[in-house]
Amino acid sequence: MLLIGVAGHELTARERDWLQHPACAGVTLFARNFASRAQVAELSQAIREAAPRPQLICVDQEGGRVQRFREGYSALPPLHGFDALYRRDADAALALAREHAWLMASEVRASGVDLSFAPVVDLARGNRAVGDRAFSPDPQAVAAFARAYVEGMHEAGMAATLKHFPGHGSVLEDTHFDAAVDPRTLDDLRALDLVPFAAGIKAGADAVMMAHVIYPQVAPEPAGCSARWIGDILRGDPSEGGLGFRGVVFSDDIGMAAAGAVGGIEARIAAHLDAGCDVVLVSQPTQVEEALASVEGRASNTMALAALVGRGPLGWDGLLADARRSDAKSSLERVRAPALETGAPSGANNMGDVA
16 A cells, blocks of 8 residues: 655645555645645545545654744644753653643644654664754653553544654664664664663554664664564564564655665565555655556455544634633743754755654
8 A cells, every 4th residue: 555645735636546555545745845834734624525435644744854834833843852851850841742742743643643653762872864953862751652652642632653663863864865773683673772662662552663774783674664673673573573563654755775685666665565564655656557457456455454544523713712822832832942953954844754
């Protein structure tokens, strides 16, 4: 199954045809698709009306530099702003992170969008793409934040997606532009980067997004194309060292440079699906037709995404009248992230790709 990208503020006739394809499971929206709250709600409704089956509508609305919907929405601080507060007052930081999650998810849901790909639970250890999108370099702190953030998103009626499994924060390269190789052993990763994912899964996270990073001590291919990472470790029995995850597994966007390690568009999609991804993200509209053609005849399980559809009432009027929204916005004004030196601008900031 594929989550596709569309080009602008309204659907074209060709894009309506794409939505008819049995492998099209939904659409990911970007800044290029946003003009206003009313417009994005109309676009979401148009997507649903154009498709013969339910569609999952998604966005990256993390806060900080990765916030696709801006005018009319709360200016969410980046997640790394919680780290300094956590070191002073862990309970207060976790409570604020929960409000950040609730506020983000409530505004996205009020726009008719089902899912924001959040939270980032990578470690803040210098990766160019991650930077201040990560809570902390400390795996135990990130684990605590993961639990709080999942809880806040669920309170808003939104499923939570942990990313980027098994941890993108400890390599320098930005996979939007470059291949990334993490040489550490599985034991090293279990002791550090996997800790927040295990915590988030235990807290009830509904989905996981894979990294395009290669971990050669574990498997020779990128994690999202690896049955070892997805089948044995992520979904594996805890009694055998797995995390026991039973939710939806997303690829990261196959238009990113690091995804090219396994070949062209058809090869990338096949590698991810064959490895165990439920959904492959094809975010660049120029790649959608080739992607849809490449999955002709492949069985699709649309029921896998049913648990990710947004829950609860929609609408801005009720949200604007909710005292929790104004309180959360006021409380989050004191969260500020220090500048992080990562060596290069992030593709998450400068490209239309999924972050």
